[in-house]
Amino acid sequence: MKTKSLLAGLALALLGSTAAHAGDVRIMWYSDGVEGEVMKDLVGRFMKENPGINVILDNVAYSVIKEQLPVQLEAGNGPDIARVTAIKDLARHWLDLRPLVKDAKYWDDNFGLQADWMSPDGSNQISGFMTQITLTGGYANKTLFDQAGVPIPGPKATWEDWAAASKKVQESQQVPFAMAIDRSGHRITAPLVSYGANYIGSDGKPAPLDKGAKDYLSKFVGWAEDGTVSKDVWVSAAGNTYRAAADDFINGQLAFYYSGSWQVANLATKIGDNFDWVAVGSPCGPVACTGLPGGAALVAVKYTKNQKDVATVMDWFAQEAIVKEFSERTLFLPGHKGVVDKGGLDFKSDNAQAKAALNVFVESTKTTSEAALKLPGWRWSDTVYAAIVTRIGQTLAGEMKIDDAFTRIDSDIAQKVKDAGQ
Numbered sequence: 378m379k380t381k382s383l384l385a386g387l388a389l390a391l392l393g394s395t396a397a398h399a400g401d402v403r404i405m406w407y408s409d410g411v412e413g414e415v416m417k418d419l420v421g422r423f424m425k426e427n428p429g430i431n432v433i434l435d436n437v438a439y440s441v442i443k444e445q446l447p448v449q450l451e452a453g454n455g456p457d458i459a460r461v462t463a464i465k466d467l468a469r470h471w472l473d474l475r476p477l478v479k480d481a482k483y484w485d486d487n488f489g490l491q492a493d494w495m496s497p498d499g500s501n502q503i504s505g506f507m508t509q510i511t512l513t514g515g516y517a518n519k520t521l522f523d524q525a526g527v528p529i530p531g532p533k534a535t536w537e538d539w540a541a542a543s544k545k546v547q548e549s550q551q552v553p554f555a556m557a558i559d560r561s562g563h564r565i566t567a568p569l570v571s572y573g574a575n576y577i578g579s580d581g582k583p584a585p586l587d588k589g590a591k592d593y594l595s596k597f598v599g600w601a602e603d604g605t606v607s608k609d610v611w612v613s614a615a616g617n618t619y620r621a622a623a624d625d626f627i628n629g630q631l632a633f634y635y636s637g638s639w640q641v642a643n644l645a646t647k648i649g650d651n652f653d654w655v656a657v658g659s660p661c662g663p664v665a666c667t668g669l670p671g672g673a674a675l676v677a678v679k680y681t682k683n684q685k686d687v688a689t690v691m692d693w694f695a696q697e698a699i700v701k702e703f704s705e706r707t708l709f710l711p712g713h714k715g716v717v718d719k720g721g722l723d724f725k726s727d728n729a730q731a732k733a734a735l736n737v738f739v740e741s742t743k744t745t746s747e748a749a750l751k752l753p754g755w756r757w758s759d760t761v762y763a764a765i766v767t768r769i770g771q772t773l774a775g776e777m778k779i780d781d782a783f784t785r786i787d788s789d790i791a792q793k794v795k796d797a798g799q
Contacts, residue, residue, distance in 0.1 A: 402686050403433045404675075405456040407442045409621075410642035412508070412707040419703065423693050430686050443619055450678070457681040458690065460508060462563075464495040464674045466759040471495060471504035472677035477688035478503065484695065487714045493754045495674050505676035506695050507712030509704065512738050512745065513567040513637040513668040514659050515539070516644065518546075520652035521632050525549035529657065536568055536596070536660040539633055544605050546632035556600070557607035557622035558635040560614060560770065562762020567635075567669040569593045570749045571662030576761050582799060583757045583790045586783050589664065594769060594779070601773050607631070612774045617763035626654075633657075637668070638738040642708040645731035656734035658741040667746040671753050672712060708735060757794070764789040 406416055413436050420432045435456065442461055449455040450470040461467065475481050481503060485492070488506040495504040522529050525546040530538045543555035558564055566574070573589030586594075600606040610622045626634035627647045641656070648654060659668040675694065677687050693699065697715045704711040706725050711717055724732055752758045767789070768782040777785070 400429055400683070400686060401431050401433060402458065402681075402683060402690050403435060403456045404690075405435050405437055405442065405446065405459040407437055407439045407460060409439075409639045410707065411646060412642070412703075412709070415703060415706045419694070419699065423690065427689060427693070430689060432690060439619060450680070453680050455678045455680055457683060457687050458505075458675060458677055460673050460675050462671065462673050463759045464676070465754055465756055468495055468497045468500075468502075468504065468756075470679060471497075471502070472679040472681060472684065472687065473500075474503040474505070474677055474688055474691060475501070477684055478692050478695075487697070487716075488695070488712065490714065491672075491674075491712055491753070495676055498756060505674050505691065506700075507672045508675050509639065509672050509707070509709030510670065510712045511638050511672040511710070512670050512741055513564055513635070514738055514741055515657045516626060516634045516636065516640070516734075517655050517657050518626065518629065518632055518634075518652055519655050521546050521550050521552065521629070523653075529655070530660075532658060533666065534660055536571070536593070536662060539660045540600055540605050543632040547605075550632075552632065553630045554607040554609075554625070555605045555631070556633045556635070557610050557625055557631050558597070559622055560611050560618070560620040560766060562617070562759075562764075562766045563669060563671060564635065564637070565594075565597065565765065565769075566752065566762065567659055567667060567749065568597075568662060570669065570746060570752075571659065571665045571667050573662070573664040575748055576757070577751060577755060582794055583761055585787045589662075591783055593662065594765075594783075598769065598772055598779050608773050611770050615770070617766045619766075635659075637671075638710055638735070639673075641731050641734045641738075642726075644734075645708065645726055645728040654730055654734075656737040658737060658744075665746040665748075666744050667749045668741055668744075669749050669752065670742075670745055710735070710738065757790070760790055760793045764793075 406413060417434060420434050424432055446455060446459060447467060450467060478484055484503050491507050496502040517529050527542050527545045530542050540556060547555035569590045572593040574587055576583055578584035601608040607622060610620055614620045622634055623640055623643055625631050629652055644654060659666055677691055681687050697713060700711055700713040701716045705723055708724050708726055708731055724735060726732060764786045768785045771777050772779050772782045
């Protein structure tokens with residue numbers, strides 16, 4: 378057993394170490410849907426056009442990106458390029474591509490709107506680009522609603538409206554749960570913001586949980602206790618480990634699923650014609666009807682030994698035509714201004730439900746609140762998300778009361794800020 382553990386550790390170390398050979402560029406990549414296959418195809422095309430550079434695409438689980446990559450980076454290791462979501466929190470580890478890319482102005486013009494999301498504070502660094510812009514939002518199993526004779530709540534429906542309607546569907550159709558939200562601090566923050574939560578204090582550091590945050594989290598815990606919300610998603614993992622509820626929705630076990638735009642391709646591929654589903658935007662709270670923006674970025678890691686080759690790879694994948702093709706094939710919303718402004722994206726799907734869902738998410742961007750827009754570029758977002766997931770998960774597991782969870786969330790965050798020397 379010790380030998381197996383040693384070999385597993387060695388394999389992980391090799392996976393995360395910087396490329397040692399000139400011409401090798403290692404990309405650590407994770408997938409929510411079909412984008413891994415699209416990326417594999419594009420990497421092959423890149424290498425045909427650039428025979429002197431060998432790109433190694435390591436497809437890993439999202440948990441590796443979230444839990445193991447930060448450890449590697451802190452040790453001064455890691456891949457040459459990575460696809461990440463903790464973009465701002467890890468920004469000190471990204472390579473400044475500004476002096477290395479062919480045309481820095483092209484990057485500024487087309488990726489400048491999200492540049493601060495992935496750059497150290499006060500920097501005009503070019504770290505990479507967003508592989509997609511995402512927005513949280515909900516999905517309804519239309520077939521279940523229709524069979525139950527329950528109308529799907531409208532665009533201004535509240536979280537309470539959705540809970541009540543979904544509960545009726547659950548009871549009528551005998552499905553395990555009415556609703557589910559991914560086990561993610563990012564995901565659950567969207568309704569918190571709709572209830573008036575503001576994480577950012579006047580000094581730019583995290584503020585204690587406010588009434589808006591506590592109000593929604595209390596409702597969420599109550600819904601989990603009475604069976605409206607799937608508790609399983611949150612108690613089947615520990616700490617701040619991420620778990621999506623996509624499979625539960627795909628398998629027809631949920632009336633309403635709150636996740637985000639990145640799930641469209643996944644749902645379209647795996648649900649097929651098993652049932653009808655629709656994207657419904659974000660339910661409303663007392664303050665807003667907002668989703669939370671975000672996305673995944675492809676970033677260069679500053680510990681690479683092959684900066685020039687890394688810049689060549691990043692320049693190639695940042696081309697307007699490549700971004701457009703990647704977005705169309707993955708059903709992702711592009712983070713490239715030129716692609717967005719020109720419009721005419723031809724999403725590669727025969728699934729009318731998928732195309733309709735993408736349009737719903739595009740429309741939903743118009744109601745994104747100012748408070749939600751500030752969070753992707755805020756240094757402490759991931760710290761707050763992790764504390765909320767950890768303590769609410771423990772609450773749902775019966776390990777602590779909700780009021781104790783609020784206290785622990787605040788103290789967890791304060792400790793992280795202190796540890797960072799802030």
